[in-house]
Amino acid sequence: MNLLDQFKIWLVSMGWPGWAAYLVPAITGIVVIIAFVLTVVIVFIWWERRFLGRFQIRTGPNRCGPEGIFQPIATAVKILLKEDIVPEKADKILHFLAPIVVFVPILMLFAVIPLSEGAILVDLNVGAVYVIAISSISILGIFMAAWASANKYSLISGMRAIAQMVSYELPVVLSLVGVAIVAGSFSMIKIVETQNIPYVFLQPLGFIIFFLGALAEMNRCPFDLLEADSEIVAGYHIEYSGMKFAMFYLGEYGVALAYAGVITTLFLGGWQGPLLPPILWFLIKVMLVFSLIVWMRATLPRLRVDQLMSFAWKGMLPMAVINLILIAIEVLIIPHSLQWAMVILNFALAAVLILLFSRLFTLGGGRVEV
Amino acid sequence: MTVAINETEIEKKLNEIFPGSVISSEKGSILVDKGSLLKVAEYLKNAPELAFDYLTFVTAVDYLDYFELVYRIVSLKYNHSLIVKTRCSDRENPTAPSLTPVWRAAYYQEREIYDLFGIRFEGHPELKRLLLWEGFKGHPLRRDYL
Amino acid sequence: MPIKTEPFYLNIGPQHPSTHGVFRMRVMLDGEVVVDVEPVIGYLHRGIEKLAEGRTYTQNIIFTDRLDYLSSMTNNLAYCMAVEKLAGIKVPERAEYLRVIFAEVMRISSHLMAVGFFLNDLGAMMTPVLYMWREREKILDLFEMVSGQRLLYNYMRIGGLSQDVPAEFMPAMKKFIAEMPRYVDEYDQLLATNEILLARAKGVGILPRETAIDIGASGPVLRASGVKWDIRKMNPYSIYDRFDFEIPIGQNGDCYDRYWVRMQEIRQSIRIVEQALKQIPDTGPIRADVPLYIRPPKGEAYGYIEAPKGNLGFYIVSDGSIAPYRLHIYPPTLINITALRDMVKGWKVADLIIIFGSIDVVLGEIDR
Numbered sequence: 001m002n003l004l005d006q007f008k009i010w011l012v013s014m015g016w017p018g019w020a021a022y023l024v025p026a027i028t029g030i031v032v033i034i035a036f037v038l039t040v041v042i043v044f045i046w047w048e049r050r051f052l053g054r055f056q057i058r059t060g061p062n063r064c065g066p067e068g069i070f071q072p073i074a075t076a077v078k079i080l081l082k083e084d085i086v087p088e089k090a091d092k093i094l095h096f097l098a099p100i101v102v103f104v105p106i107l108m109l110f111a112v113i114p115l116s117e118g119a120i121l122v123d124l125n126v127g128a129v130y131v132i133a134i135s136s137i138s139i140l141g142i143f144m145a146a147w148a149s150a151n152k153y154s155l156i157s158g159m160r161a162i163a164q165m166v167s168y169e170l171p172v173v174l175s176l177v178g179v180a181i182v183a184g185s186f187s188m189i190k191i192v193e194t195q196n197i198p199y200v201f202l203q204p205l206g207f208i209i210f211f212l213g214a215l216a217e218m219n220r221c222p223f224d225l226l227e228a229d230s231e232i233v234a235g236y237h238i239e240y241s242g243m244k245f246a247m248f249y250l251g252e253y254g255v256a257l258a259y260a261g262v263i264t265t266l267f268l269g270g271w272q273g274p275l276l277p278p279i280l281w282f283l284i285k286v287m288l289v290f291s292l293i294v295w296m297r298a299t300l301p302r303l304r305v306d307q308l309m310s311f312a313w314k315g316m317l318p319m320a321v322i323n324l325i326l327i328a329i330e331v332l333i334i335p336h337s338l339q340w341a342m343v344i345l346n347f348a349l350a351a352v353l354i355l356l357f358s359r360l361f362t363l364g365g366g367r368v369e370v
Numbered sequence: 371m372t373v374a375i376n377e378t379e380i381e382k383k384l385n386e387i388f389p390g391s392v393i394s395s396e397k398g399s400i401l402v403d404k405g406s407l408l409k410v411a412e413y414l415k416n417a418p419e420l421a422f423d424y425l426t427f428v429t430a431v432d433y434l435d436y437f438e439l440v441y442r443i444v445s446l447k448y449n450h451s452l453i454v455k456t457r458c459s460d461r462e463n464p465t466a467p468s469l470t471p472v473w474r475a476a477y478y479q480e481r482e483i484y485d486l487f488g489i490r491f492e493g494h495p496e497l498k499r500l501l502l503w504e505g506f507k508g509h510p511l512r513r514d515y516l
Numbered sequence: 517m518p519i520k521t522e523p524f525y526l527n528i529g530p531q532h533p534s535t536h537g538v539f540r541m542r543v544m545l546d547g548e549v550v551v552d553v554e555p556v557i558g559y560l561h562r563g564i565e566k567l568a569e570g571r572t573y574t575q576n577i578i579f580t581d582r583l584d585y586l587s588s589m590t591n592n593l594a595y596c597m598a599v600e601k602l603a604g605i606k607v608p609e610r611a612e613y614l615r616v617i618f619a620e621v622m623r624i625s626s627h628l629m630a631v632g633f634f635l636n637d638l639g640a641m642m643t644p645v646l647y648m649w650r651e652r653e654k655i656l657d658l659f660e661m662v663s664g665q666r667l668l669y670n671y672m673r674i675g676g677l678s679q680d681v682p683a684e685f686m687p688a689m690k691k692f693i694a695e696m697p698r699y700v701d702e703y704d705q706l707l708a709t710n711e712i713l714l715a716r717a718k719g720v721g722i723l724p725r726e727t728a729i730d731i732g733a734s735g736p737v738l739r740a741s742g743v744k745w746d747i748r749k750m751n752p753y754s755i756y757d758r759f760d761f762e763i764p765i766g767q768n769g770d771c772y773d774r775y776w777v778r779m780q781e782i783r784q785s786i787r788i789v790e791q792a793l794k795q796i797p798d799t800g801p802i803r804a805d806v807p808l809y810i811r812p813p814k815g816e817a818y819g820y821i822e823a824p825k826g827n828l829g830f831y832i833v834s835d836g837s838i839a840p841y842r843l844h845i846y847p848p849t850l851i852n853i854t855a856l857r858d859m860v861k862g863w864k865v866a867d868l869i870i871i872f873g874s875i876d877v878v879l880g881e882i883d884r
Contacts, residue, residue: 056646152526156548156865221641222712225866233533301712302639304866305548366720367862368549372751425732427818427846431833440831442818446729446745453818475732477854486565501558501883511566 003118004029029121033110040286041253045072047287048253048294055298076246084242087150094148099240099247101141105134106254112188113261116271116279120189127188128176131262132169135217138255139165142226142236145248149239157235160305161226164216167312168223172213174320175206178327179266192270200267201343205323205350207267209316211292214259216312219252221297225305260289306366315357322353374398375420375450384410399440399453407456408467408493414443414452415472421445422452425473430483432513437464437489443473458489468494486511523551526865530559534637534869537879541868548864553857557850560883568843573599573674573810576843580830581668583845584881586629589622589659590823592672597753598819598830599674603812610800611676612755617689617792618662618671619821620785624696625655626824627778627785630876634775635707637873638716644707651699654692661685674810676803686793693789700782708779717772721859721871724769731854735826736781737875740766740773747822758795759788771874778876809838825849825876847881 004025011021046061046069053060061068086095112127114120124130139161146158179199183191200207216223227235237248264270264285271278303311326349330342377395384392384400391406402410414422422443431438436459444451458464468491469476480491481500488509491497499506508515523544530538538559544552564583568576580595581588593615600607607615629652632645656666662681663671671678707713723733728741738745746763748756764780766773812834820829826848833842852875860868 052641056643057650058646152524156526159548221639224639297641298643300640301635301710301716303712304716304864306864307715366864366867369862423729426820426827427829427831427844429831429842429844429846431842431844446743449750473732474730474854475851477731478850499558501561503558510563515566 002120002123004121006118033121034107036115037107037110037254037257038250040257040283041250042072042076044253044257044290045075047290051291051294052298055295079246079249080243082242082245084244085239087239089150090239091148091150094144095239096244098141098145098148099244099251101144102138103141103247103251103254105137105141106251106258108134109255109258110261113258113265114189114192114270115261115282116277118189119279123187123189125185125187128180128186128191128262128266131258132173132176135255135258136165136169138251145240146236149236151239153233154236154238157226157238161219161236163305163309164219164223164226164312167309168213168216168316171209171312171316171320172217174317174324175203175210175213176266178203178206178324181324181327181331188265188270192265192272195269195272197339197343198267198269202339202346203267203323203327204347205319205353206327207263208350208354209320209323210267211263212316214263215293215296216308218255218259218293220256220293222300222302223308224297225302225308256290256293257286260286260293263289304366319353319357371449372444373450375452377452380452384413387413398451399455401455401457404456404458404466407454408469408472410454411441411469411472414454421447423447423473425469425475428469428476428479428483430487430489430511432487432511434513435459437487439466439483439489441469441476464489465492466490467492468497470494485509488512521546528868534873536633536873536877539877539879539882541872543865543868545865548866550860550863550865550868553860553868555853555856557879557882560879562884564884565843565845568840570839572838573812573840574808576840577673578670580845581670582880583847583884584626584823584825584828584849584878585668586878587622587626587824588667588669589618589671590821591828592669593619593754594819594821594823594828595830596672596674597821598817598832599810599812601819602815602817602832602834603674603806603810605675605804605806607676607754607804608801610797611802611804613792613796614677614681614802615672616754616756616759617789617796618659620788620792621655621658621689623785623824624782625652627782628652630824631703631775631778634771634870634873634876635713637870638713644703647703647706651696658685658688658692661688673803675806676801678803680802689789690793693786693793696786697783700779700786704779708776713775714772716867716870717775717874718770719768720771720863720867721874722768722770723855723859727855727858728769732851733826733855734848734851735822735824736774736777737826737852739763740777741769742767747820747827753819753821759791761787771870774874774876811836811838820846823848825878825881826852828881845881845884847884849875849877850882853877853882 007025008021011024049071050060050068061071064070064074086092109131111121112124112130142161143158146154146161179191180186182199182202183194219226227237237245240248264282268285271282273281330345334342377398377400381392381395381400388406388409391403391410393401393403395401414420422445424444424446426442426444429440431440436457439456441454442451443454456466458466466489468480470480471493478500480494481497483489484491484497485499485501486509523546526543526545528535528541528543530540540556540559542554542556543550564579568579577592577595580591583591628648632648635644636642659669660666662685663669723737723741725742728738728743742765744763744765749763761784764777764784766777814834814836816831816833818829818831820827828848829846831844831846832840835841856872859871863871
């Protein structure tokens with residue numbers, strides 16, 4: 001039973017009118033979520049900078065407060081104190097609305113991520129599909145920002161944005177459907193409850209495809225060509241400063257947290273684990289996934305836009321489709337008690353498929369006759 | 371070792387093929403008449419036993435009576451080198467034939483000489499100022515600039 | 517009804533994180549494909565050639581530091597060699613060996629920086645840069661021990677060096693050279709077969725052999741295109757004929773080959789320094805006996821070396837006085853970017869940045 005539903009029933013039993021008993025738990029839930037997001041995002045910013053520093057043989061920030069834990073607060077204060085500059089030729093309305101359109105859907109994603117046993121804002125029975133649908137709205141915000149900035153660099157970035165994010169939706173959705181087939185429902189709580197063996201072992205290929213697709217959706221290395229610092233110098237948020245830039249910045253870490261939460265829920269078993277309280281397990285798993293994301297950022301160079309598109313359409317999409325077909329066949333054939341057999345079978349199939357696609361698929365070239 | 375080719379032999383050979391082209395020669399360098407510079411350069415590049423395919427530096431020196439253009443060419447095949455010089459005596463509007471059609475290495479260096487000395491190169495595909503901004507008056511490396 | 521299209525000019529301007537210095541390119545784009553590129557330079561022009569005409573030969577050594585400011589030792593060496601050729605000065609043995617050691621260590625440092633920033637342009641977020649700078653910091657510490665400076669050394673003089681090395685230099689240099697090959701292997705392990713590096717850099721920005729010779733390219737750019745031309749072997753200066761080393765040649769002339777040639781040159785430089793450290797005489801004069809104001813006889817000379825970026829040369833005309841009549845600096849990188857247009861046509865904006873990064877320019881040298 002959902003925690004908020006329990007709260008509502010308790011309020012009704014205390015004699016509150018119906019509408020108040022509906023509104024107060026809802027608002028409490030929203031406030032808790034926003035507080036959680038902002039706190040954990042601050043921790044993420046600190047952790048990324050320290051961890052990235054360790055990869056690069058240096059300590060990260062360690063001056064502001066013990067071991068630099070006040071550094072993100074200092075960063076936030078600095079960004080907020082900056083002057084808000086809008087270019088003269090920019091489309092003022094779009095320029096103003098774009099950060100909002102990017103940031104708000106990210107907050108909306110947290111409505112279906114279960115933080116602990118029963119701690120979810122609303123248990124939609126299409127929770128996983130809701131995640132994909134809402135995260136697509138941020139793309140529109142990015143394109144609005146890129147177009148409205150009246151800057152050629154951000155225009156290039158905007159064109160790349162649409163191409164990248166649209167083409168990576170498909171593999172993500174297909175691997176999600178693979179999870180849903182094994183779990184039997186799209187509801188996030190149901191998916192966690194049916195994971196006796198975490199789905200990362202049961203569907204390794206699905207995990208890899210979802211993880212890479214999520215990296216592309218988040219514009220994170222190695223797919224961060226939207227804000228490629230060395231080419232188009234910050235891409236779509238090149239003309240933003242002050243609070244609007246803070247919304248983009250927080251949005252980037254917010255979506256990393258959201259996708260880390262989604263990956264934890266779908267593949268790593270959510271809040272389940274021995275000994276420790278469930279919320280702690282959730283946080284540990286989210287930190288692990290985020291550390292993996294930071295690790296990829298520290299080590300890999302970035303892809304070029306046409307290589308990225310061919311990787312999505314010619315590499316990941318066929319693998320995602322084959323993965324889905326294989327999972328469907330296995331669910332039909334293998335009875336529920338023999339799920340560990342699926343583990344071995346799926347690992348073998350994943351290895352075979354990855355080897356096959358790496359042979360067939362070569363990156364490189366790309367010169368156009370001019 | 372990159373050997374400086376024997377300049378008296380080159381002078382004799384060039385004066386046989388293009389009479390009157392080489393005015394004089396001293397150690398390692400030949401002084402070529404401005405009008406026949408392009409022909410001499412093409413011959414030096416294409417002659418099979420010379421094969422000067424690599425142009426290193428192109429520069430100009432302002433001796434107050436004349437400008438002297440200095441080119442150094444090297445053959446990667448035979449590992450020998452030669453310095454070719456030519457003179458422009460006009461002080462107001464010095465001109466010289468451009469060697470960019472023969473060796474593309476001269477492209478930026480001739481633009482720089484135009485920028486800093488004022489020598490116009492005929493036949494250069496895009497002769498405009500390189501290091502100083504468009505609209506700068508004067509040519510700084512001349513001895514009488516400042 | 518046909519749709520009217522126009523090409524779109526993008527200005528990758530003088531201030532940009534990836535043009536290595538103040539370099540401006542006017543790029544004509546068709547979508548993301550580069551149709552034409554026009555380099556615009558001159559933002560760092562300081563008039564060194566004109567300034568040099570008013571200063572004595574020894575005072576001009578300071579200017580040569582600031583040309584390719586990432587490898588000042590080799591600039592000093594080229595200039596001092598040109599003046600010594602003009603004036604007929606012979607440099608003592610110990611000074612020659614030390615000059616070779618410093619030039620080769622400078623080459624290692626310059627190539628580390630070039631490769632690191634090439635990878636940074638690819639998007640690897642400073643991680644390779646910081647790994648390579650771990651070694652470069654050790655090199656800079658060695659140079660600080662010797663000359664007191666970390667970047668612009670002003671260490672060589674006409675006829676030798678300005679001062680002898682302190683006692684702690686030799687053991688530190690031996691220790692550095694002993695452990696350097698392990699680090700180069702570490703870089704190769706991380707980078708040489710990196711899938712994304714291969715995908716982005718192999719076959720990209722090819723400079724064909726004939727074009728490279730025609731434009732007068734030199735240095736790693738020429739050698740990556742398959743031309744075996746290294747001045748240390750073809751026309752040995754100083755005492756390079758006493759050392760045994762190889763010249764790495766690339767095959768295709770693409771960005772990956774230019775990166776690979778630089779990594780191999782680091783290994784060859786380590787070899788040269790090892791041999792020099794064995795052969796160096798323990799004591800000896802550091803500088804030839806030259807007067808305070810050198811008056812070379814009337815004439816001209818061209819002294820050139822294999823600097824890390826290519827063939828760096830100084831053409832000096834002297835009229836017998838204490839200052840040169842004309843000093844001309846032949847910069848390798850200005851000549852190397854003559855082919856930028858050919859190399860970039862048909863590739864995308866992302867490739868333009870890495871092709872430019874693989875040529876490895878330093879604006880101090882281009883603009884002088």
